[in-house]
Every structure is written in C-alpha cells, then in structure tokens.
Amino acid sequence: PASPQRSSWDGDNQDQNNLLAPSIEVLPTGTLKLYKSMQAFEFNPRGMIAAATAVAPKQTHSYKARAACSGISECDVRMLRQLGAGACGVVHKAWLPREARFVAVKKISVLDRGSRHQLMNDIKALCNAPPCDGLVQFHGAYHAADRGQIAVVLEYVDGGSLADVIAKVGAVPERILAPITARVLRALGALHGRRLLHRDIKPANVLLTRAGDPRVADFGISATIPDATLAACHTFTGTVTYMSPERVDGLPYGLPSDVWALGLTLLEAVTGKYPYDASAGVMQLMVQVMEEECPLPAPGAVSPACRSFLAACLARDPTKRASIEELLRHPWVAGSGAQGGVLQRTAMAATLRQFMRCTHDVEEARGDAVLAACARFFRALATSGRAGEAGLAPLLGPTCVSGGDGGGGKRARAVRVGATEHSGRYTAAKTVEQAMRRGAPADVGLWVESVDWKSITGENQGPPLAARAKLHMQLAGAEEPGPGSATVLLLDLGGLLGGEDQSGLADRLKSALDALGLANKAQPKDNYAFWSTQPVSQFGEEASTSSSDNGPIDTPKTVADIRQAPNSLPDNFHWDNCDIDDDKQLTEVYDLLCQHYVEDDENMFRFAYSPEFLRWALKPPGTRSEWLCGVRVTSSGKLVAFISGIPMQTRVDAQELPMVEINFLCVHKKLRHKRLAPVLIKEITRRVNLAGIWQAVYTAGVLLPRPAAEAQYWHRTLNPRKLVAVGFSRLAPRMTVARAVKLYRLPAAPASPGVRPMARADVPAVAALLARHLARYRLAPVLSEAEVAHWLLPLPDVVHSYVVEGEGGAITDMLSFYTLPSSVINNTEYNTLKAAYMFYTVAATIPLSKLLNDALILAHTTGHDVFNALDIFENGEVLRDLKFGIGDGKLRYYLYNWRVGKTLVPSEVGLVML
Structure with missing residues (x-):
C-alpha cells in the first residue's frame, strides 16, 4: 500500500x-x-x-x-x-x-x-x-x-515483524499463519478484556521472535472504552490502510474495529499483497473501504476454513463482525494451539533466523554456552538419526521416563535428565532413538522454553535453585501437524547447569558434535561474484588427499604482463601510499581502523589498535611503501579506505614461497555501498605482482572461497570482575563474582625456573629454536633473524616475549603474546578491554601446559583482562585444562593463487597473523 x-x-x-x-x-x-x-x-x-x-x-x-x-x-x-x-x-x-x-x-x-x-x-x-x-x-x-x-x-523481539516476512516471502503458508493468528487473538482478547482498543493492528505491529511466536506491539494510540459493547471512540487516528469502514466514515467505533484490522492483516499475509488498490491515493482508498466489500481471495486460492475466517473478520457492518471469542473457536485456528507457530518455524527458515544456530548464539540474550551446546547437540542428533553413536549417557547421566498422552491418538513421552532423578535406567540416546522411531520426524525443531535466569546469574535471594532449562524437541511426522500429533521429548537440564564451571560440558558436547560430523558449520553462499573471478580455491572443486597437488592456480605470468596504471576509483577519490613513519599519516590510519574496522555483532566492542601497534604490524623488514595502500577523498584529503601487504617468506608443505600477508582491509562505513573492497584487493594484488610476488596469505572470520584451514578461538578469563561488567562474559549458574575471581586466580609469578624477558642478545638462539619448531607444521613462516628481532623483541603494550634460560645460559624454550585492546562501547565504568593474544611459543623442555600457564600469569601481571588463543600448533590439547572456554568465532586461513591439495587441520598450522 x-x-x-x-x-x-x-x-x-x-x-x-x-x-x-x-x-x-x-x-x-x-x-x-x-x-x-x-x-x-x-x-x-x-x-x-x-x-x-x-x-x-x-x-x-x-x-x-x-x-x-x-x-x-x-x-x-x-x-x-x-x-x-x-x-x-x-x-x-x-x-x-x-x-x-x-x-x-x-x-x-x-x-x-x-x-x-x-x-x-x-x-x-x-x-x-x-x-x-x-x-x-x-x-x-x-x-x-x-x-x-x-x-x-x-x-527485544528479534525475528522481525509479519510485514518483514510478507516482504521477503510473499504469501505466508496457512499452516504457519494459523498458529500465529491464534496467539494474536489471545493477545487481543487480553486487551479487549480490559476494555482496551489497540487501534493500530497491522503487519508491522505483529512482531515475531526467532522461534516464530508473535508479539503484539505499539500501543501508542490505544484507547480505553467505558463499555466493551459500545462504539465509544471518535478520533480519526491510526494507519489509514488498516482502518475499518466505520472508522474511515467518521462514525463511532469500538472493539470490532480491531477485528477488521486483524482480518485485513491476515488477508495481506495469506495472499502476499495488500487487498485494496492504494495507487490512486489515500482519499480514493478510503472510498473503496467505505463503499466496497473487502476483496476476499477467490475460492480455491486459500482453504475454505481460512476464507470463512477472513469473511468473519471483514464484515462491513461492525455488528455482524465476529468477536475475539468467536474467532478463537473458529475451525481455522482452533487446534493450532500455542505451540503451533514454533512447530512450523522451520518452514520459515528463509525469513526467521534459526533459533539455535551455533555455540554461544542460542538464547542470544543470555549467551549461555552450555545451553547452546546442548541445543545444537540434540537438534543435530534428531536430524541425523545417529543418536546411538553420541554416547549421551556419560554426559547427561540417568533419566527418568514417564508416560503421558500427547493427544491426537499418539503417545508423548516426557524425559527428565538430571543428577538427582534416578528412577528408570534409559539412556538419553536410547530415548532419542525411541522418540524418533515413534514420530518418524519430517520436521524437527529445538528451542529453550524457560530458564530460571535469576538462579543462573546468582541474583536469587532465596535458597539456591537449580538452574533449569527445558530443551524441547518436536518430532512432527504429519504433513500439517498440530500439537497433539507431535512426539515431544522434554529434557530438563537442571542437574547439568548447577556446577561452577560449565566450559567443560560445553566443550565435550561440541567435541561430540564434531566427532559425529554434526557441527553447525557456516555454509557457503550460492554465488561469490568477486571471489569466483579470483585465483583461489572454489567451493565445489574436488578435494585432493595429497599435498603433491599443491601449486599455483593462475596461469604463470611475468611482471611485464601486469598493467602499470592503478585500478580506477569513483570520481573524487584517489590512491595514496600511507607513510606510517609520518605521525600525521599514522594517526589517520589509526583513526580509520579504530572507527571502521572489526566490531562485534552486537556493537559492544571494537578493536582499538594503538599507533605503536600499527607501526610494529605494518613495518617489518622488507616493507614497501606502495603496499600500504590508501584511498582518499580528493576534495578533502580524508583517508576513507586502507589495505596493507607485508612481505613474508612462507612454507606450504615442502615448498617455500615469497608471499605477502594481506591485512587491515578497511572501508569507511558510509562508503561501503561503493564496493571499494574488491577494488582495494585488485589494486594491492597489482602492486604486489609488480614486485614479482604471486601468492598471498590472509585470514577472515567470514566464509569465503575456500579456506585452506580453519581455527577456533578460545578465551581464558584473567579479570572476571571486569569481563562481566562490560558484557564480554557472564556468570555461570550459581556463580558469583567472588567465586569467579577465586576460580580464575593465578599465581603471582611463573612456575618455570629461568623465565625472563627476551633481550636482543637472544635473537639468534630464539630464531634457531623457532625455526626448528615451525618446521613441524604444514603452513608456517620462514623467519630471518631480522624478522625475529622485529616481531619478538618486547615493546611496551605491543608485544611481550619471554625466554627460558637453562643451565649455561642456553635458551631452551620461549613464549610470547601481543596486546590488542578493544574499545568498550556505551559502558560508563570501563572504556577499554585489554586482551592478550597468543603469539609464538616453543615448549621444548617444559610441558606446553606449564609454559602456557606461565604466559597466563605474565599476561595477568601486565594488566590484561583476557587471554585469547587459537587451537593451532598443539594448543588444542591443553587449552581446556587451563580453563580456556571455547569462543563463538572462527578464524579461516586463505591462500591467494595457491592450491593446497589436502586441507589443513588446526594442528598443522604454524602461522599467526595479527
């Protein structure tokens, strides 16, 4: 309209x-x-x-x-x-x-x-x-x-509105719309029972959760009437396109006007378009509403029950319009039940995000890793039919099984899983299998129903309550199932969530998912318009199992084949080399990255690279000024885009190649519609090719064609009080801040004897130690002594490196981490989160777990709040034991113009990129 x-x-x-x-x-x-x-x-x-x-x-x-x-x-x-x-x-x-x-x-x-x-x-x-x-x-x-x-x-209703659904998919299927309608009717019934007239029912004011449950919103023009039977309102206010005939005509109106607006909303949803012709303007539209019958769908376009329901809502005479109570008894919605919208939400996957997507994302508002892992686990089991391989019993313990009639002629079974309930000796895996055999599921959904969040956050004033969460699995076999035709598996995880540290359980669940191949991995898009034109491995290519298939992707070229002129930019923009030795230009790069580079999904944290960090990261030995590539506005000189390349000799399996490391691709937020990023990539490629280098390595959190390796982020709390205050972490069930401080407490000094800061005299020994260590990995840098000195000699608040000096002064082991703070957005107590990132560590004579624990101690004593690490090197074997928690982000490694025959696993990666 x-x-x-x-x-x-x-x-x-x-x-x-x-x-x-x-x-x-x-x-x-x-x-x-x-x-x-x-x-x-x-x-x-x-x-x-x-x-x-x-x-x-x-x-x-x-x-x-x-x-x-x-x-x-x-x-x-x-x-x-x-x-x-x-x-x-x-x-x-x-x-x-x-x-x-x-x-x-x-x-x-x-x-x-x-x-x-x-x-x-x-x-x-x-x-x-x-x-x-x-x-x-x-x-x-x-x-x-x-x-x-x-x-x-x-x-916060996070699934958009009914108007969004209509805009994206057009007509909403009746089997989805009917349960939504039932809940909206109950909401309107609650309002009308208080003699409250909404006056602005329309698709935009019917919000949807990610589970598909509706919420009626926006009561700004609602009115209270003295008697539910009277037409007591006169004001011409609201959205004209959804006003009833009596409202448009200026007559007194009452509760039936909300019924008309609901009917028109549903008619638009079920057909995918507004029923009246609004092209001639508001006045002509008002004439249509006053004088013409509402154009119902043609017989056969919708079910007879749906057409009958719409006709009952859209009677022009308000006295003949059905009441809310009558509509709730109508066959079209009767029996759809309160859960129907949730049962059918998987059919709306194109427009409503899946409620359980990945670890840490379930129940986004709570961010509970255990609930997320459990949700993914059971959902994946249900859809795969491989529950018997999961080994649920060691994870969840015994179950108590009780029968109950779910209605619809089928038997539903409720299963409680908890440490205190021991009657019955079914394993959870067995029960899942039984439920699936009974339900023959065609449509599977999983969601968190209710949680005692006061208990989880430790704010309850009474006796400690077990933190409870109910995971519901709806196994629907019928084509259009109602609540009674579904087999329901109800899991009460009260016994699971009562412990102090839930990271172990979450990690074990994730490991079980990975072992079964059920992890909720990112899926490639159907089309990558830019990357499909580049010499990178593509999705759909046949994977090799041998590293002998490694090699360049593009046709061999020479420098003479490369164009000399820069790539074209939009009008009023020009290329510029950024000289980071110039404090003014370094500040410009710093400001651009601070305001427009990586930011978390919820806009709570943003990387805050310091000028000292940028100079360290962008000027290793061999750097070329033309590889620090910027885009400026010609009229003002303002820096609005940037990309960097630094030289790095890299070994992939047995082949050593001159490469560049591409990093810090950043475009001003207001200019991203101009698609400058592909132009930046093509320009840095041209400049690097002119130097006779044809391969590059880069990392990204997003999924692009096609990763050579994929690593998982892990986080270790150092300052729990601050992390909770800024929203980076949340307290586990029954956990208080004081108990968290005690749980994550570290010694005051490293346990390994001979640990000291690295000095310049240590560079040759560290370079040799690091070279022997990196030779074990399929993807690793080949570092000269000059590069080791640049990357590892300590710089305050930039890089921290320590060596272990053995007998006779020999350097036997080393550890390092770098500092990358993040700005905390909209927090009055803290404005910066200081994070340590694991860099290069060699544990030759000391166990890796002991050396990494020393790194945690040193990071804590230097004022860091959290220690981040990837599960590359051998890290994955020890992170969990050091109280690291699995993160919600992955880092993907990509190679430009180089095909890796056999995809790398994290333990085969020996390269750290900033």
Missing part, C-alpha cells in the same frame, strides 16, 4: 476516554510526573513508579494503579545500536546486565504533547497488563533528564 501512515485529524479531545490530555510536572526533587486520564506516573533516572492513588491536577477522581512498576534505572541499561526511528522517538537495542538479556529501549520526548500522549498509552497498556505471551513484555521505564526523554524498556 502507498504510504501507510498514521493520521490524527480531529484531535484527541474527541475521545470520551481522554478525560485529561497528558500534562507534565517537574517536582522539586527532579522527578518528572506525567498525568493522563486520572493516572499519574513518576519518572526519574532510577526508574518509574505508578502512583497508588494518582490524582490529576484539578480533578477529584483517582485511579488505583500498580505500585512500583519499574526497578530499571538509566545506569542499568547499556545502549547498543539503533533499531529504528519514528515520529515520536527512537528505538535502540540495549543490554541489561543484571538480567543478562537484550532489551529494546524506546526513547520518547516528553516535550511534545503528542509524544506524551503515546507514551502514556504505551505504559498504561503494558505496565498494568496481566501476563500474556502474545503481548510484548514491559520491563520498566526511566527519565533521561538531560535529554528530555522517557526511555521505555521493552522485550
């Missing part, structure tokens, strides 16, 4: 429920007080209070409201990225640390009368609402006095 905008033509004073327009009062204490319809709310930075007997100015009536609706204050919320903006305010995604969840924060100005009106309506509708899972949840509100705003803290 054309411009589905809200209108408000006649003024709010025409509504009988609007006995008092929202007014504002600032108390001497600094508290802000809003009045509307004999109800008052007080706001300050510490939260919101609904007055128990709120008397509006010059009124004798009072309204009994809930006392103390909100305990959320401004300092409790950490703002992240902006989600959207409208006429009345801005919505941000935010982090609520005390509840370990993401929330949506809607900021509304109190200086505008219309905004105050919508604010009060939102709060009245949600604050006093009884529990209803079809309504967006209200967490609280507070006053941001310095900005003249009230911030309303709401549930």
Whole structure:
C-alpha cells in the first residue's frame, strides 16, 4: 500500500476516554510526573513508579494503579545500536546486565504533547497488563533528564515483524499463519478484556521472535472504552490502510474495529499483497473501504476454513463482525494451539533466523554456552538419526521416563535428565532413538522454553535453585501437524547447569558434535561474484588427499604482463601510499581502523589498535611503501579506505614461497555501498605482482572461497570482575563474582625456573629454536633473524616475549603474546578491554601446559583482562585444562593463487597473523 501512515485529524479531545490530555510536572526533587486520564506516573533516572492513588491536577477522581512498576534505572541499561526511528522517538537495542538479556529501549520526548500522549498509552497498556505471551513484555521505564526523554524498556523481539516476512516471502503458508493468528487473538482478547482498543493492528505491529511466536506491539494510540459493547471512540487516528469502514466514515467505533484490522492483516499475509488498490491515493482508498466489500481471495486460492475466517473478520457492518471469542473457536485456528507457530518455524527458515544456530548464539540474550551446546547437540542428533553413536549417557547421566498422552491418538513421552532423578535406567540416546522411531520426524525443531535466569546469574535471594532449562524437541511426522500429533521429548537440564564451571560440558558436547560430523558449520553462499573471478580455491572443486597437488592456480605470468596504471576509483577519490613513519599519516590510519574496522555483532566492542601497534604490524623488514595502500577523498584529503601487504617468506608443505600477508582491509562505513573492497584487493594484488610476488596469505572470520584451514578461538578469563561488567562474559549458574575471581586466580609469578624477558642478545638462539619448531607444521613462516628481532623483541603494550634460560645460559624454550585492546562501547565504568593474544611459543623442555600457564600469569601481571588463543600448533590439547572456554568465532586461513591439495587441520598450522 502507498504510504501507510498514521493520521490524527480531529484531535484527541474527541475521545470520551481522554478525560485529561497528558500534562507534565517537574517536582522539586527532579522527578518528572506525567498525568493522563486520572493516572499519574513518576519518572526519574532510577526508574518509574505508578502512583497508588494518582490524582490529576484539578480533578477529584483517582485511579488505583500498580505500585512500583519499574526497578530499571538509566545506569542499568547499556545502549547498543539503533533499531529504528519514528515520529515520536527512537528505538535502540540495549543490554541489561543484571538480567543478562537484550532489551529494546524506546526513547520518547516528553516535550511534545503528542509524544506524551503515546507514551502514556504505551505504559498504561503494558505496565498494568496481566501476563500474556502474545503481548510484548514491559520491563520498566526511566527519565533521561538531560535529554528530555522517557526511555521505555521493552522485550527485544528479534525475528522481525509479519510485514518483514510478507516482504521477503510473499504469501505466508496457512499452516504457519494459523498458529500465529491464534496467539494474536489471545493477545487481543487480553486487551479487549480490559476494555482496551489497540487501534493500530497491522503487519508491522505483529512482531515475531526467532522461534516464530508473535508479539503484539505499539500501543501508542490505544484507547480505553467505558463499555466493551459500545462504539465509544471518535478520533480519526491510526494507519489509514488498516482502518475499518466505520472508522474511515467518521462514525463511532469500538472493539470490532480491531477485528477488521486483524482480518485485513491476515488477508495481506495469506495472499502476499495488500487487498485494496492504494495507487490512486489515500482519499480514493478510503472510498473503496467505505463503499466496497473487502476483496476476499477467490475460492480455491486459500482453504475454505481460512476464507470463512477472513469473511468473519471483514464484515462491513461492525455488528455482524465476529468477536475475539468467536474467532478463537473458529475451525481455522482452533487446534493450532500455542505451540503451533514454533512447530512450523522451520518452514520459515528463509525469513526467521534459526533459533539455535551455533555455540554461544542460542538464547542470544543470555549467551549461555552450555545451553547452546546442548541445543545444537540434540537438534543435530534428531536430524541425523545417529543418536546411538553420541554416547549421551556419560554426559547427561540417568533419566527418568514417564508416560503421558500427547493427544491426537499418539503417545508423548516426557524425559527428565538430571543428577538427582534416578528412577528408570534409559539412556538419553536410547530415548532419542525411541522418540524418533515413534514420530518418524519430517520436521524437527529445538528451542529453550524457560530458564530460571535469576538462579543462573546468582541474583536469587532465596535458597539456591537449580538452574533449569527445558530443551524441547518436536518430532512432527504429519504433513500439517498440530500439537497433539507431535512426539515431544522434554529434557530438563537442571542437574547439568548447577556446577561452577560449565566450559567443560560445553566443550565435550561440541567435541561430540564434531566427532559425529554434526557441527553447525557456516555454509557457503550460492554465488561469490568477486571471489569466483579470483585465483583461489572454489567451493565445489574436488578435494585432493595429497599435498603433491599443491601449486599455483593462475596461469604463470611475468611482471611485464601486469598493467602499470592503478585500478580506477569513483570520481573524487584517489590512491595514496600511507607513510606510517609520518605521525600525521599514522594517526589517520589509526583513526580509520579504530572507527571502521572489526566490531562485534552486537556493537559492544571494537578493536582499538594503538599507533605503536600499527607501526610494529605494518613495518617489518622488507616493507614497501606502495603496499600500504590508501584511498582518499580528493576534495578533502580524508583517508576513507586502507589495505596493507607485508612481505613474508612462507612454507606450504615442502615448498617455500615469497608471499605477502594481506591485512587491515578497511572501508569507511558510509562508503561501503561503493564496493571499494574488491577494488582495494585488485589494486594491492597489482602492486604486489609488480614486485614479482604471486601468492598471498590472509585470514577472515567470514566464509569465503575456500579456506585452506580453519581455527577456533578460545578465551581464558584473567579479570572476571571486569569481563562481566562490560558484557564480554557472564556468570555461570550459581556463580558469583567472588567465586569467579577465586576460580580464575593465578599465581603471582611463573612456575618455570629461568623465565625472563627476551633481550636482543637472544635473537639468534630464539630464531634457531623457532625455526626448528615451525618446521613441524604444514603452513608456517620462514623467519630471518631480522624478522625475529622485529616481531619478538618486547615493546611496551605491543608485544611481550619471554625466554627460558637453562643451565649455561642456553635458551631452551620461549613464549610470547601481543596486546590488542578493544574499545568498550556505551559502558560508563570501563572504556577499554585489554586482551592478550597468543603469539609464538616453543615448549621444548617444559610441558606446553606449564609454559602456557606461565604466559597466563605474565599476561595477568601486565594488566590484561583476557587471554585469547587459537587451537593451532598443539594448543588444542591443553587449552581446556587451563580453563580456556571455547569462543563463538572462527578464524579461516586463505591462500591467494595457491592450491593446497589436502586441507589443513588446526594442528598443522604454524602461522599467526595479527
């Protein structure tokens, strides 16, 4: 439809429920007080209070409201990225640390009368609402006095809206839409039971969780009517395209107008298009709505039950329109149940993200690694049919099996897994197999139903409760299953989540997944427009099992074959070599990377490379100025893009090659639509080729054609108090900060005798030691003494290197790590997170676990908050024992113009890139 905008033509004073327009009062204490319809709310930075007997100015009536609706204050919320903006305010995604969840924060100005009106309506509708899972949840509100705003803290609904689904897939299948409709009807029933008229039901206001569950949102123009049977509202307000005929005609309207809007919303969803012709403008559209019958789908286009349901909603005469209660009994939605939307969400995978994607991503708001690993584990087992190979019994212990009738003529079985429940001796694997045989699953889903998060975060005031999570597996065999036709496997992991350190369990589950080949790996895209034109290994190529197939991919060339002119840039941009010996230019590179380089998905952390680090990283021996390639705006000289190449002699299996290491590819965020990244890659390739070098190595977190190796990040907590405060980590079940500090405590000094900082005199011995060590790996650098001196001689807050001096002064072992801080975004307590990254370590005479523990101690004593490592070298064998936790990111190694016949495993990689 054309411009589905809200209108408000006649003024709010025409509504009988609007006995008092929202007014504002600032108390001497600094508290802000809003009045509307004999109800008052007080706001300050510490939260919101609904007055128990709120008397509006010059009124004798009072309204009994809930006392103390909100305990959320401004300092409790950490703002992240902006989600959207409208006429009345801005919505941000935010982090609520005390509840370990993401929330949506809607900021509304109190200086505008219309905004105050919508604010009060939102709060009245949600604050006093009884529990209803079809309504967006209200967490609280507070006053941001310095900005003249009230911030309303709401549930973060992460699957988009019904409008997004329609835009992406067109018509929504009935078997998905019917269960969603059932929940929306229950939500509207809860509102109408309180005599509350929503007045703005439309696809954009039906939000969806990632599990496919709907949430009715946006109560800014809702109205309370004195009698549910009366047409008591007169105001022309709302979205014109979804107004009922009586509203468009200016007649009094009531609860049936919401039913019309819902019917029109569902009609648009089931057909994939708005039913009226809105091309001629709003006035012509209003005439159609007033004078014509709503164009229902043709017989056969939808099921008869669906067409009957739509007709009941879209009767032009409001007195003949079905009520919410009648619609809930309609055959089209009756029996779809509360779980139907979840049962069918896998069919919406193109538009709704899978609820369980990978470790650390399940229940994104909580970030619990154990739940994530368990979820992936059972989901993969269900879909693979290989449960018998999983060895679940050692991981989960005995189970208690009890029968129950799931309805629909099938038997459902509930399985509780926990350390305290020993009746019954089924193994979990056996039960999974039995459930699958009974269900013959065609559609499998898995999700977390409910968790006692107070217990998990250690904030419960009563006796310690077992942290409980329920993983549900819906095994649906019928073509259009209802809740009774599914076999349900219910796993209660209360006994599992009660321990102090859950990293071991999460890692064991992940290992089991990997062993079965069930890990949720990143999938290649159908088309890589740029990379398909480059000399790199492509997806779909037949993999070799022999390193003898190694070799260049591109046709052999000479320097004479390379074009001399630079690649073309858009108008008003030009190439520039960045001289990092010049402090001004180094600062420009530093500023560009700090603001526009790698940032985590939730915008909570951003790499903060120091100028000293950049000079160290970008100027090893043999660096060429033309390989530090920048793009500037011609008119202003501003640096807006950068890519670097540094020389690195590299060995791949038995072949030693001159290569460049490509790094720091960065484009200003506002210019990424210009597709400068491919141009930067082609230009750095041209410049390197002119030097007679034809191969390169680079790393990325994203999946591109095609990785030569893939490594996993691991993290070891050094400063748990700070990591929890900034949102990098969260407390495990029953864990407190004090207990976490004790758990991750390290000795004050290294345990290995003879550990000291590396000195320049140690360079020859370290170079020889490192060369012998790196010769063991299939992919490794070949470092000269000059390069060893550059990369490993200690620099304050850049690189930390230590050697172990044995008897007679011989250097027997060495360890190193580099410092890479991250900016902490929107945190008032901390602005920097100091991370240590494992560099090159050689354990020749000391066990690797002992040497790495010394590295942890040294990193902690030098003020680092977390120690990061990849599972390359032999690291994977010892990281878990040193209390490292598996991370949520992978690093992929790529080779340009070089084919590796046999793909490398992490333990065959001996190359660390910054």
